Amino acid sequence: MNILALDTSTTACSVALWRRGGVAWSLRRDMERGHAEALMPMVGEVLDGAGCGACDLDLVAVTVGPGAFTGLRIGLAAARGLALAAGLPCFGATTTETVAHAVPASERSGATLVVALQSKRADIYAQAFTPDLEPFSEPRALLPEDVAGLVAEGGRVVVAGDASNLVRPALARAGLDVALSGAPGTPDATVLAAIAARRWRPGERPAPPSPLYLKPPAATAPEGGGRLRP
Secondary structure: OEEEEEEOOOOEEEEEEEEOOEEEEEEEEEOOOOHHHHHHHHHHHHHHHHOOOHHHOOEEEEEOOOOOHHHHHHHHHHHHHHHHHHOOOEEEEOHHHHHHOOOOHHHHOOOEEEEEEEOOOOOEEEEEEOOOOOEOOOOEEEOHHHHHHHOOOOOEEEEEOOOHHHHHHHHHHOOOEEEEOOOOOOOOHHHHHHHHHHHOOOOOOOOOOOOOOOOOOOOOOOHHHHOOOO
């Protein structure tokens, strides 16, 4: 089973090729912008490195959000375009679960896992998971001081994601025993590929993935569609 996985949802761009139970080739570059220019050359480099052509793929996987509006559109457009051109199914997973699945079992054992991601605004994107990575809540856009409401009172909490340092003080003030995960703070295509390999079965054709937006974009179309006034 050959799975091409893409992530452009945050401050990184990553591509991975899953084959025979593991990642055969992958690339990751940290970047604030420039995902659109970087993504397709990285796809080509990963496919060439793994000796895999587009005709050899079985599935394309992509992160659907929450995340940066522009980044999500880039990744989803690329994934859906590749899948359509090759007649392949396209699989989507959230950014929060992708970060969660990178946290080692030894870190999350006996703890509630909270994934907290930057939104470039006052609030953050957060979701809570059980130690077995079952969602404890839906992904939400929250102020850091409100994240404690996602978890039960008392107990141990492990926080992962690039907004971990923003929510740790608020969780500690709520009386929780808080530790920071050593896992990467942003989604990675290698983890996404593993999620897709576990969940997807050959022959399945899931609905094309759509972006998961938790709030409206900062930029909106001007009144009248931007046309010049007469």
